[in-house]
Amino acid sequence: MSDRIEKRVEIKASVSRVWRALTDYREFGEWFGVKLEGPFVPGQVSRGFITHPGYEHLEWVAVVQRMEFEQLFSFTWHPYAVDPKTDYTGEPPTLVEFVLEAIPEGCRLLLTESGFDKIPAHRRLEAFRMNEGGWTVQMKNIESHATQNP
Amino acid sequence: MPLRTHNPTHASLQTQAPVFAALGDETRLVLVARLAQGIPCSLSQLTEGSHLTRQAIAKHLRVLQKVGIIHSLRSGRESLFRFDPKPLERVTEQLELWSDQWDQALSRLKAFVETEVRE
Numbered sequence: 001m002s003d004r005i006e007k008r009v010e011i012k013a014s015v016s017r018v019w020r021a022l023t024d025y026r027e028f029g030e031w032f033g034v035k036l037e038g039p040f041v042p043g044q045v046s047r048g049f050i051t052h053p054g055y056e057h058l059e060w061v062a063v064v065q066r067m068e069f070e071q072l073f074s075f076t077w078h079p080y081a082v083d084p085k086t087d088y089t090g091e092p093p094t095l096v097e098f099v100l101e102a103i104p105e106g107c108r109l110l111l112t113e114s115g116f117d118k119i120p121a122h123r124r125l126e127a128f129r130m131n132e133g134g135w136t137v138q139m140k141n142i143e144s145h146a147t148q149n150p
Numbered sequence: 151m152p153l154r155t156h157n158p159t160h161a162s163l164q165t166q167a168p169v170f171a172a173l174g175d176e177t178r179l180v181l182v183a184r185l186a187q188g189i190p191c192s193l194s195q196l197t198e199g200s201h202l203t204r205q206a207i208a209k210h211l212r213v214l215q216k217v218g219i220i221h222s223l224r225s226g227r228e229s230l231f232r233f234d235p236k237p238l239e240r241v242t243e244q245l246e247l248w249s250d251q252w253d254q255a256l257s258r259l260k261a262f263v264e265t266e267v268r269e
Binding site for chain 2: 017031113
């Protein structure tokens with residue numbers, strides 16, 4: 001069971017252009033599908049609403065963490081905060097990081113979402129997996145089952 | 151589609167919290183590890199070799215049953231307990247779903263930026 005999601009995409013546009021698409025709140029909203037209230041500011045909450053038809057009632061809430069010019073943009077959010085009636089502020093958030101890198105073709109973007117291991121007791125489960133052969137085998141079975149039966 | 155909004159199972163990781171909470175106990179982890187080997191066991195078999203009483207083991211088994219990690223089945227006069235990987239499977243599926251949604255979001259970003267460059 002992985003505690004993170006990692007993605008890599010090569011974009012035929014300059015690092016500056018990708019940086020703008022990520023950090024300008026209007027541009028971010030365009031491709032992400034969210035109408036944000038205002039600009040991203042490190043340390044501050046970013047709010048808005050999903051723009052996809054049928055999901056406009058869903059609020060977007062994230063806390064901007066770091067904005068290192070044309071290098072790194074990160075925020076934390078609650079990966080399962082989808083019920084408008086529930087307060088998720090007490091739950092551990094995950095960290096979403098975008099790292100930009102110049103390449104001859106344009107820009108390489110690395111995305112990482114981490115912190116899924118903060119789900120209660122997951123660490124202990126992980127530690128346990130290391131120690132117990134039988135459990136490791138079961139986890140592999142689970143993984144292959146899930147992959148083969150999407 | 152926007153991230154995290156199009157699948158009815160998107161709230162399921164939240165519902166997985168009790169699963170992990172149930173596993174957050176040494177005794178229960180040992181019980182799960184034993185049953186995860188695939189052979190259903192009776193309460194007596196599970197109590198054997200443990201310093202805990204039958205009642206204590208039964209109580210831990212009930213916690214695991216409540217979140218669906220184990221199920222009991224009747225075999226003659228006694229109940230056997232067997233492991234069910236599904237609750238843990240769902241956590242893995244959830245991560246894969248979110249992984250796919252990031253793929254979609256990043257391809258929208260790519261299209262958004264690259265299309266504009268060409269215009």
